Amino acid sequence: xxxxxxxxxxxxxxxxxxxxxxxxxxxxxxxxxxxxxxxxxxxxxx
Amino acid sequence: xxxxxxxxxxxxxxxxxxxxxxxxxxxxxxxxxxxxxxxxxxxxxxxxxxxxxxxxxxxxxxxxxxxxxxxxxxxxxxxxxxxxxxxxxxxxxxxxxxxxxxxxxxxxxxxxxxxxxxxxxxxxxxxxxxxxxxxxxxxxxxxxxxxxxxxxxxxxxxxxxxxxxxxxxxxxxxxxxxxxxxxxxxxxxxxxxxxxxxxxxxxxxxxxxxxxxxxxxxxxxxxxxxxxxxxxxxxxxxxxxxxxxxxxxxxxxxxxxxxxxxxxxxxxxxxxxxxxxxxxxxxxxxxxxxxxxxxxxxxxxxxxxxxxxxxxxxxxxxxxxxxxxxxxxxxxxxxxxxxxxxxxxxxxxxxxxxxxxxxxxxxxxxxxxxxxxxxxxxxxxxxxxxxxxxxxxxxxxxxxxxxxxxxxxxxxxxxxxxxxxxxxxxxxxxxxxxxxxxxxxxxxxxxxxxxxxxxxxxxxxxxxxxx
Numbered sequence: 001x002x003x004x005x006x007x008x009x010x011x012x013x014x015x016x017x018x019x020x021x022x023x024x025x026x027x028x029x030x031x032x033x034x035x036x037x038x039x040x041x042x043x044x045x046x
Numbered sequence: 047x048x049x050x051x052x053x054x055x056x057x058x059x060x061x062x063x064x065x066x067x068x069x070x071x072x073x074x075x076x077x078x079x080x081x082x083x084x085x086x087x088x089x090x091x092x093x094x095x096x097x098x099x100x101x102x103x104x105x106x107x108x109x110x111x112x113x114x115x116x117x118x119x120x121x122x123x124x125x126x127x128x129x130x131x132x133x134x135x136x137x138x139x140x141x142x143x144x145x146x147x148x149x150x151x152x153x154x155x156x157x158x159x160x161x162x163x164x165x166x167x168x169x170x171x172x173x174x175x176x177x178x179x180x181x182x183x184x185x186x187x188x189x190x191x192x193x194x195x196x197x198x199x200x201x202x203x204x205x206x207x208x209x210x211x212x213x214x215x216x217x218x219x220x221x222x223x224x225x226x227x228x229x230x231x232x233x234x235x236x237x238x239x240x241x242x243x244x245x246x247x248x249x250x251x252x253x254x255x256x257x258x259x260x261x262x263x264x265x266x267x268x269x270x271x272x273x274x275x276x277x278x279x280x281x282x283x284x285x286x287x288x289x290x291x292x293x294x295x296x297x298x299x300x301x302x303x304x305x306x307x308x309x310x311x312x313x314x315x316x317x318x319x320x321x322x323x324x325x326x327x328x329x330x331x332x333x334x335x336x337x338x339x340x341x342x343x344x345x346x347x348x349x350x351x352x353x354x355x356x357x358x359x360x361x362x363x364x365x366x367x368x369x370x371x372x373x374x375x376x377x378x379x380x381x382x383x384x385x386x387x388x389x390x391x392x393x394x395x396x397x398x399x400x401x402x403x404x405x406x407x408x409x410x411x412x413x414x415x416x417x418x419x420x421x422x423x424x425x426x427x428x429x430x431x432x433x434x435x436x437x438x439x440x441x442x443x444x445x446x447x448x449x450x451x452x453x454x455x456x457x458x459x460x461x462x463x464x465x466x467x468x469x470x471x472x473x474x475x476x477x478x479x480x481x482x483x484x485x486x487x488x489x490x491x492x493x494x495x496x497x498x499x500x501x502x503x504x505x506x507x508x509x510x511x512x513x
Contacts, residue, residue, distance in 0.1 A: 004181040011188035015195040022202050022391055029380065029387075038378040040062035043129045043277075043368060044504030 065130060066384040068206045069279040074272045074289025076213035077357060079296050080350035081157075081268035083219050084164060086297075086304045087324050087344040089264035089410070095318025096470075097258030098249040099309040105255065105262030106301050112459040113266040116421055117294040118446035119428045119453065121287035124273040125443030127505060128282035130386075131365030132273030132358075133420055133427075138369070139505055140431050143497065145423065147371050147489045148482055152420040153274075153362035158393055159413035160268065161355035162400035165193040166409075167348040169401075170321075171341070190401045197353045198394045201360065204383045205278050212353050215346040220300060222343030226328055227303045229336060230311065238331060239310025246314060259459075259466040260414065265301040267417055268351070269293055270424075274358040283443025291444075356397075360389040370496045371489070411467075411474045418463055419482070425457040434510035 001009075029038070093102040120133070129135040134153060138146035169186025176184035200208050230238045248254055272290045279285040304324060308317055311327045320326050328340035364386030367376025380387040400409055432449055446452060468475050 002181060004176045004179075004184050008185055008188045011192040015188065015191045018195045018199040019394070022199060022387075025202075026387060026391060033381055035375075035378070037061075037063060037381070039368075039374060041064045041368060041377065041379045042062065042504070043131075043135065043365070044506070045062070045064065 063379045063381050063384070065277050065379060065386070066205065067278055067280050069209060069275055069285065071279075071285045071288040071292070072213055073206075073209040074275055074279060074285050075293045075296070076209050076216050076350075077275055077354050078269045078272040078290055078293035079220070080212040080216040081160070081271045081354035081358070082266055082293075082297055082351070083216060083300065084167065084344075084347040084351040085264035085267060086223060086300050087219070087340075087347045088167065088322050090261060090301070090304065091308065091317050091320055091323040092264075093258035093261035094309075094314050096250070096261065097254040097256075098247070099245050099305075099314045099317070101248055101250075101255040101258045102262070102309070103305050105258040106265055106305055108459065109259060109262035109266060109463070110298050110301065112263075112421070112456060112463070113269055113297070114294055115452040115456040115459075116270055116424060117290050119424050119456065120270050120273055121290045121444045122442055122446045123428060123431055124276050124286045124290075125283045126440055126507075128276045128279075129365065129504070130274060130277035130361040132276060132362065133270065133424065134362055134365055135276075136273075136427055136431075137423060138502055139507075140427050140434070141423075143371070143494060143499075143502065144486060144490065147366070147493075148486060149420055149423055150362050150366045150371060151482065151485055152416045152423075154359050154366075154393070156413045156416035156420065157268075157271065157355040157359035157362070158397050159400060159409045159416070161194065161352045161359065162397045163406055163409050163413065164348045164352035164355065165190040165397065165401045166404070166406050168193045168345065168352075171345055171348070175341075187402065191398055193349065193352060194356075194394055194397050194401070197349070197356050198390055200353065201356045201390050202380070202383065202385055202387050205275075205357065205385060208353060208357060209275075212350050216350045219343045219347040219350065220296065222339050222346075223300055223303055223307075223324065225339060226307055226324065226331075226336065229331060229333070230307055230327075239307070241310045244309060244311075244313055249314070253469075256462065257466050257469045259463045260470060263414055263417070263463065265304075266294075266297050267414060268354070269297060270417075270420065271354060271358040274361040277361075281443075283441070287444035356390065356393070359393050360386050363389040363393060369502065370498060371493060374496075408474065411471050412478060415467065415471075415475060415478045418460060418467070421456060422460045425453040425460070428453050434512065435507060436511060439511070440507050 093105045123136050127135050134146055134150035137149040169190040172189050173184045173186050276282045308323045308327050311330050317323055322344055325340045325344055328336045363376055366372040367374055376389050378388045
């Protein structure tokens with residue numbers, strides 16, 4: 001396997017890890033906090 | 047810094063989560079210039095194919111005038127509307143919900159398409175490097191996905207870190223252009239530029255200059271994105287005008303330098319179809335370190351642009367979700383990172399899907415036309431804003447001069463650019479118009495019933511004049 005082929009596989013792997021970490025965190029947040037809290041932001045309020 | 051704190055897990059809904067007010071004028075500059083600067087490294091030069099080198103220069107300055115009007119108008123209105131939606135929120139308060147929905151969609155489409163195009167550029171650059179080092183046929187797709195995934199992750203984790211990184215890489219890209227300028231310009235010596243030999247008459251006459259206007263937008267497309275940071279700056283009245291107008295000044299200088307360098311080194315027939323004109327200009331100088339500098343500058347410019355686009359598209363989608371113009375689920379704020387995390391994640395596969403089409407010119411055209419529709423709205427928006435809330439009726443962080451001249455100039459130049467786009471991309475223009483009309487019909491009949499009409503007007507403004 002040459003350097004560039006390794007880079008292709010590395011790019012796919014890192015991408016999967018990044019997307020996976022966001023999905024896992026988002027799921028954890030969704031289970032920890034209610035939507036009343038997560039959707040409580042209001043335009044124009046401090 | 048917002049006084050709100052995250053509510054306890056599973057606790058009552060008495061405390062609210064909001065976006066963090068952590069940004070300053072430098073971040074606003076980094077956001078605006080970061081989105082735009084990739085257009086100096088590539089894309090603007092297609093205006094040379096339409097109108098020759100002189101036609102491209104005319105397009106550069108005429109469209110520069112268009113965007114100066116955009117920057118001035120946007121700075122005034124946004125300095126009073128400290129909310130994440132930018133022009134969407136402006137339209138909601140000044141025109142009405144249907145205009146606001148369309149403007150929100152323009153913003154999301156323009157930035158998501160531009161993000162996809164930037165990721166494609168990163169993939170293509172790496173493919174070109176691999177080719178140079180003997181590896182033909184490198185698949186750009188994993189690098190396209192990695193670019194979008196990494197920048198989405200960065201945006202997910204926090205706006206301060208995202209835009210601070212954007213400042214660093216954007217400043218590097220601006221410096222690369224400046225270094226190239228000082229290496230080739232006739233300062234303290236004859237220089238390397240050959241304008242006398244390379245510049246020609248207008249090859250297609252004045253109709254070519256008109257057609258060149260469309261690609262002149264690449265020099266500046268996206269500077270209006272600074273408004274999306276309005277809810278996250280410490281002082282909207284100060285940071286937005288400073289960052290936006292400072293960014294516009296930077297871009298006017300960078301665009302002129304870019305034209306000056308490229309037209310003095312490359313014949314217009316080549317320049318009009320080059321993929322990376324500034325990089326090609328650096329190669330002609332014959333200094334390897336300059337070549338490396340411009341390559342990195344091009345890469346950084348594409349990454350900074352994609353980063354800013356993710357920031358802006360997600361804020362626009364988040365604002366529409368918060369107002370129920372889109373499902374309210376998208377209006378969530380991350381309790382720890384204080385980012386619109388659901389919107390960021392939702393738009394990621396959409397950008398990747400557009401990037402995977404590989405149709406760079408169609409994707410860019412859609413982005414340009416969406417932006418153009420937004421600029422046309424601005425000319426009506428400021429006229430109505432000044433009429434209903436005259437100077438002195440509300441506190442403005444910035445008051446743009448010579449009103450209504452900038453809005454008239456903006457409308458006229460937008461009209462000319464629509465015609466220019468129709469000359470080259472008539473089918474795309476009509477398709478995009480049809481898309482927005484269909485989307486508007488969907489909004490009126492399927493979404494507007496869910497909107498809390500009483501909550502639409504959130505700014506502390508007095509009753510408008512005449513009401």
